């Protein structure tokens with residue numbers, strides 16, 4: 001309809017986003033891909049985007065009337081934010097509503113990794129308990145570990161607080177120390193991993209974090225070392241990790257995120273000392289519903305009041 005705002009939805013997004021937006025806007029749903037296959041006339045109608053995944057600069061360039069990009073997820077590395085800011089386009093993400101879910105999943109993944117609970121369950125399901133006897137004792141335990149967090153933001157702090165009752169020691173590395181925590185700060189990742197035996201990564205994908213967990217860091221983590229990655233797969237040098245897990249440079253890893261999702265290297269799948277999840281840290285119906293609502297509410301707020309609810313940090317710096 002003529003006077004309704006058009007919102008472009010590239011690729012898959014949680015259906016609740018569409019259901020909410022349908023009430024107020026015209027939806028133009030298109031497949032994800034290298035090019036945006038709509039006419040220039042239709043592209044000129046688009047004033048908002050709701051996206052889960054990639055929105056490259058080439059797509060933004062096709063949308064002359066674009067005002068706002070509402071990203072599904074707290075990590076917005078798929079959106080070309082500099083292309084958006086260059087044209088004064090608002091970018092929003094969906095922070096906070098997923099903190100508890102992601103932190104809960106992280107603790108579960110850590111325990112699954114050290115205690116091999118998924119493998120033990122598979123043992124029971126395959127009838128091996130009855131035929132072969134007890135599942136082998138796990139060489140690793142959470143007890144007495146010293147956990148280092150790479151990242152202590154909205155999610156990292158929830159992970160740290162959940163770990164306190166497990167009686168582990170907690171330290172962290174970020175670019176700037178937090179004044180409100182009792183945990184030991186390290187100004188470099190290397191200095192952190194030299195002191196801890198368990199590294200949990202919960203940082204965004206940026207040029208600085210990309211490849212930061214490399215062979216040197218894994219070596220310093222040591223033979224009793226456990227790596228848990230719930231941030232972004234690109235943070236870890238995946239080839240170096242596979243080598244380190246294979247030759248005992250570190251003991252085990254638990255991963256929810258991978259360098260080139262949904263492709264997980266067969267070398268990783270074949271290793272006995274890993275626990276692997278298909279990027280499900282926030283993936284419960286209640287949490288995804290809350291994220292979907294925030295994606296829709298950012299667009300609704302923008303087109304009714306002129307204000308976004310949760311602009312990404314780059315936007316807040318611009319308006320400050």
Ligand code: NDP
Nearest residue numbers: 075151152153154155174175176203204208230231281282
């Ligand atoms: P925040 O922005 O609240 O926190 C990010 C943290 O990372 C801060 O402590 C920040 O501290 C630190 N950080 C940023 N850059 C660096 C760096 N170069 N070196 C060291 N530390 C750094 O983000 P959230 O906690 O909300 O989310 C973190 C990330 O987790 C998201 O960006 C997303 O990619 C990922 N994520 C993954 C999910 C999953 O499903 N697996 C679900 C949700 C999030 P400082 O600025 O001081 O360096």
